[in-house]
Amino acid sequence: MEPFKTYEIMVLLTDEFTNTELKNWAFDYIKTLRTFKAGDISVISRGKRPLSYLVFKNSQGHFLQFKFTTIPKYVKTYFESLEKDDKVLRAILFLVK
Numbered sequence: 001m002e003p004f005k006t007y008e009i010m011v012l013l014t015d016e017f018t019n020t021e022l023k024n025w026a027f028d029y030i031k032t033l034r035t036f037k038a039g040d041i042s043v044i045s046r047g048k049r050p051l052s053y054l055v056f057k058n059s060q061g062h063f064l065q066f067k068f069t070t071i072p073k074y075v076k077t078y079f080e081s082l083e084k085d086d087k088v089l090r091a092i093l094f095l096v097k
């Protein structure tokens with residue numbers, strides 16, 4: 001069995017969310033993470049911020065930081081599903097050492 005590793009994903013979402021919608025969106029992705037055997041999941045909202053340049057015609061967006069542990073073989077599939085979400089403007093994945 002592969003050892004679990006810790007990852008962080010920083011997600012930039014469109015600015016069209018209310019606080020409740022943002023929490024629901026994050027909760028749905030936590031459920032998705034759990035289907036990929038993730039544990040120790042934490043989500044930190046970094047707030048709604050102006051962007052330095054337009055990203056798909058958006059001048060501001062919500063930043064969410066996910067931190068979790070999982071088996072490495074699941075990370076690519078999860079990250080690809082995240083990138084396909086229309087509300088996600090950008091996402092970046094980090095392996096935490």
